[in-house]
Amino acid sequence: MSNQANRGLEALINDQAVRLMMPGPDVEAEGWQEFLGDLKQLAEAQGRADVSRLASEYLAEGEASLPDMQQQLARLQKACEGRPAPPAALSQDPELVRDFIMESREHLQNIERSMLAIENDPSDVESIHGTFRAFHTIKGLAGFLEFAVIQEVAHEVETLLDMARNHQIELTGSTVDVILASADHLNQQLNPLEKTLLGEPAPDAPEPHDLLSQIRGILRGDKAAAEAAPPAEAEPMSVAPETVANSAADPAITPPDASELAFPMAEEALVSSSAAPTAPVAELAENLPAPVTAPVAAKPMAPTEIRAVEAKPEAKAPAVSKASAANTAPAASSGSMSSVKVDTGKLDYLVDMVGELVIAQSLVRHNPDLVALKNPSLMRTISQLGRITDEVQKTAMSMRMVPLETLFQKMIRLVRDLSRKAGKQIEMDIAGEDIELDRNIVEALADPLMHMVRNSIDHGIETSAQRSATDKPPVAKVKLHAAHQAGYIMITVGDDGRGMDRKKILAKARDRGLVENGDNLSDNDVFNLIFEPGFSTAEQVTDISGRGVGMDVVKRQIQKLRGRIEIVSVLGKGTEFTLKVPLTLAIIDGLIVGVGEERYIVPIFAIKEMLRPTAKMISTVEGRAEIALIRGRVLPVVRLYRRFGVEPKSQDPEQSLIIIAEARGRDFCLVVDDLIGKQEVVIKSLGDGIRPVPGIAGGAILGDGRVGLILDMNGVFSADQSTYDGANRAA
Amino acid sequence: MEAMTAAASTKIPVPPANDGRAGKYLAFQLGKEEYAIRVLKVREIIGVQEITTVPQTPDYIRGVFNLRGKVIPVVDLQRKFGFATTENNARTCIVVVEVASAGRIMLMGILVDAVSEVRNIAAGDIEDTPDFGRDVSVPYLLGVAKTKGQVNLLLDIDSALQTHEVEVLSSMAVS
Numbered sequence: 001m002s003n004q005a006n007r008g009l010e011a012l013i014n015d016q017a018v019r020l021m022m023p024g025p026d027v028e029a030e031g032w033q034e035f036l037g038d039l040k041q042l043a044e045a046q047g048r049a050d051v052s053r054l055a056s057e058y059l060a061e062g063e064a065s066l067p068d069m070q071q072q073l074a075r076l077q078k079a080c081e082g083r084p085a086p087p088a089a090l091s092q093d094p095e096l097v098r099d100f101i102m103e104s105r106e107h108l109q110n111i112e113r114s115m116l117a118i119e120n121d122p123s124d125v126e127s128i129h130g131t132f133r134a135f136h137t138i139k140g141l142a143g144f145l146e147f148a149v150i151q152e153v154a155h156e157v158e159t160l161l162d163m164a165r166n167h168q169i170e171l172t173g174s175t176v177d178v179i180l181a182s183a184d185h186l187n188q189q190l191n192p193l194e195k196t197l198l199g200e201p202a203p204d205a206p207e208p209h210d211l212l213s214q215i216r217g218i219l220r221g222d223k224a225a226a227e228a229a230p231p232a233e234a235e236p237m238s239v240a241p242e243t244v245a246n247s248a249a250d251p252a253i254t255p256p257d258a259s260e261l262a263f264p265m266a267e268e269a270l271v272s273s274s275a276a277p278t279a280p281v282a283e284l285a286e287n288l289p290a291p292v293t294a295p296v297a298a299k300p301m302a303p304t305e306i307r308a309v310e311a312k313p314e315a316k317a318p319a320v321s322k323a324s325a326a327n328t329a330p331a332a333s334s335g336s337m338s339s340v341k342v343d344t345g346k347l348d349y350l351v352d353m354v355g356e357l358v359i360a361q362s363l364v365r366h367n368p369d370l371v372a373l374k375n376p377s378l379m380r381t382i383s384q385l386g387r388i389t390d391e392v393q394k395t396a397m398s399m400r401m402v403p404l405e406t407l408f409q410k411m412i413r414l415v416r417d418l419s420r421k422a423g424k425q426i427e428m429d430i431a432g433e434d435i436e437l438d439r440n441i442v443e444a445l446a447d448p449l450m451h452m453v454r455n456s457i458d459h460g461i462e463t464s465a466q467r468s469a470t471d472k473p474p475v476a477k478v479k480l481h482a483a484h485q486a487g488y489i490m491i492t493v494g495d496d497g498r499g500m501d502r503k504k505i506l507a508k509a510r511d512r513g514l515v516e517n518g519d520n521l522s523d524n525d526v527f528n529l530i531f532e533p534g535f536s537t538a539e540q541v542t543d544i545s546g547r548g549v550g551m552d553v554v555k556r557q558i559q560k561l562r563g564r565i566e567i568v569s570v571l572g573k574g575t576e577f578t579l580k581v582p583l584t585l586a587i588i589d590g591l592i593v594g595v596g597e598e599r600y601i602v603p604i605f606a607i608k609e610m611l612r613p614t615a616k617m618i619s620t621v622e623g624r625a626e627i628a629l630i631r632g633r634v635l636p637v638v639r640l641y642r643r644f645g646v647e648p649k650s651q652d653p654e655q656s657l658i659i660i661a662e663a664r665g666r667d668f669c670l671v672v673d674d675l676i677g678k679q680e681v682v683i684k685s686l687g688d689g690i691r692p693v694p695g696i697a698g699g700a701i702l703g704d705g706r707v708g709l710i711l712d713m714n715g716v717f718s719a720d721q722s723t724y725d726g727a728n729r730a731a
Numbered sequence: 732m733e734a735m736t737a738a739a740s741t742k743i744p745v746p747p748a749n750d751g752r753a754g755k756y757l758a759f760q761l762g763k764e765e766y767a768i769r770v771l772k773v774r775e776i777i778g779v780q781e782i783t784t785v786p787q788t789p790d791y792i793r794g795v796f797n798l799r800g801k802v803i804p805v806v807d808l809q810r811k812f813g814f815a816t817t818e819n820n821a822r823t824c825i826v827v828v829e830v831a832s833a834g835r836i837m838l839m840g841i842l843v844d845a846v847s848e849v850r851n852i853a854a855g856d857i858e859d860t861p862d863f864g865r866d867v868s869v870p871y872l873l874g875v876a877k878t879k880g881q882v883n884l885l886l887d888i889d890s891a892l893q894t895h896e897v898e899v900l901s902s903m904a905v906s
Binding site: 010013014015017018021066070074077349351352353355356598643644645646684685686687688689690691693694695696698699701705706707708709 | 754755757770771773774775776781783784785786787788792794795796797799800801802803804806829830832835837838839849892
């Protein structure tokens, strides 16, 4: 229970809560400021540094809106009863730690981008400086908050980069690997901090020892450059398994990250040793034009390295295009664009309020008294207001959007790592990374895209030997394009690999009992079989993919985003997946339909057709279920008023409207009274206070300010099947 | 730090024994009874809005309404507690409360017949809920307060508006 010394503070907060509760002219900014001042004084007098700091923070923020005040009050209240003692160390201050995590994540992203740019162009001094500064900032912040491990790792990498800056070492394959691994490591160090912040049990942070010794190896290496790497070449069997064992012995790391972190290095050791005879050739070609012929250049490089191809004249053009694609990204972001971080809660609130503004604006505009005035100047002003409101709404909506750039960046990194791991030469073809999408969609796309890119590299793209045998360029291509199309975003993931083999897929599908014979299936139908659960054509399960969990999950995730996925594949030429996703999850186009007194919103993407039925169209089955015969097709009928227990205007089908909609891949007819209009609506949840209702996806504010319910077609259709059971049980 | 708090507490007069229930309450009427909820739970009080009914929900959930762009469910506590409902009148209003459920804070509206006033209820005025015997369980009450000769039922709004599991269980028990 609360500390006794808190009583005074609590009483003060209570009083203010009462004032806030009754909205009226007395809740003015001054009253609020005065309250904060009093509270601050009292808290100081009681030695409650945390409460007084919070109060002075809010005081400094100046005028606050009502919800802001309520939120601040709630926090003050919590501070008052929750934590009698102020935090012991800075690292305990959640605000500081949150800022630290956010800022560090941003820096780490920039680091990754810069490193990939450096790898393409080691003379890119600006990127080296940028990376140095980023590590330096992380180090400083970590030191301030006393996160010793982060500080140490950042410090070592900083030293490494400093040497690179001064041309003491060259940033090549394995050094870049180490720096990227350090960035990954720091990211992992942040995870437990974040978990603690959220109040979840935090996993132990990974141990940095291996990494640190690697970095230090390179640091020492400018005298004896080969020292760190050659042992790997000489005794690959002893070194490589050890690295793997180390990562396996550390169960604290989340498994996928661990393998990603440790694997490139172990793999490189193996590859470079097994391919040792060929390596020097590539290296020689590579190193001749290099400006610095330091001893480091003697370090063995994996022959699989993407850069190696640059030395070959015929591969030059694509390699350059790749470099420019990678380079444009940092250029765009390091420009003069300045930005402000905003709490997403505030953004959502802004969007809500703008929605209300639009409604209020339209109520004024259509007010009959105003219209009756027939005052042209007033009407002009009102339409001016309407245009401004539209603009404000558009801007508010666009604030939730983020460019695809960071997501694509992840894919570039993934391709780089995987291509080295798999020993395949791959260049990436990226377009449309500046296209903006809703933040939630971009996040939800990460896993499916990663999966498809992995599949392309693992199954799609052949080894260099296979490629040259089929007259293909040795450097394979992975394509990642995004483009706008009619209110949707099309994302294409493609490769110029071996393509999908109809026969193999069919054989596998028959094996799994997915199809009977399947010879008469179209190519498209055959390819779509890979979306069936448990289907994987990889002959061998590899580290990268082929475990049979996969494309079905990808498809489900895309569908969850109200998107679609399509495959085009030509045997021997390559495969292309096209994802079609909406720009935002927050807004849908809806048809507003009426049933009796109620209005419901039907998402337009679910509607195939609408028609007014004739009496002959609908017939009953066993006296209960109904079917409709529409142009030779027999479709089940769902009457929305029965489903929701609403009194309709008329039970006569001829007086109502049929919507043909799709649910779980089947078409059905939904009977409603009439069509009221079409509106773009912002989807809102009905809140935790109401149990999810089958058939209702959420709510939306309609044009007149009332709440309309958005229908979920799957729920409407399948819940209808179960109502019979429900009715039977009740009876 | 502990020394500081200890020093501070000697300066402040020690309030009488406090069981955590004393404080400011908003009193309101439901039918003929007078209830009170903690003021800090109350976000705002507004007149009756247009409510959209949601199908397939328990009858005490009146529906949802638009609170400045947010969709908020409205609960009719009279129906939930099983009294006869009174018709809406000029004094009927919606009290928007903050409810903690499964670690999250959510907003809900409760329909009340009239809001009376904000009362300061001292610890000495609060009594534990009397035991009505086995058949009457009153899990939603924090206690009973007597102020100005009136009885206020102190409502634990968090548990009164507790959602899913409880509902499912109770509906199963009834059938």
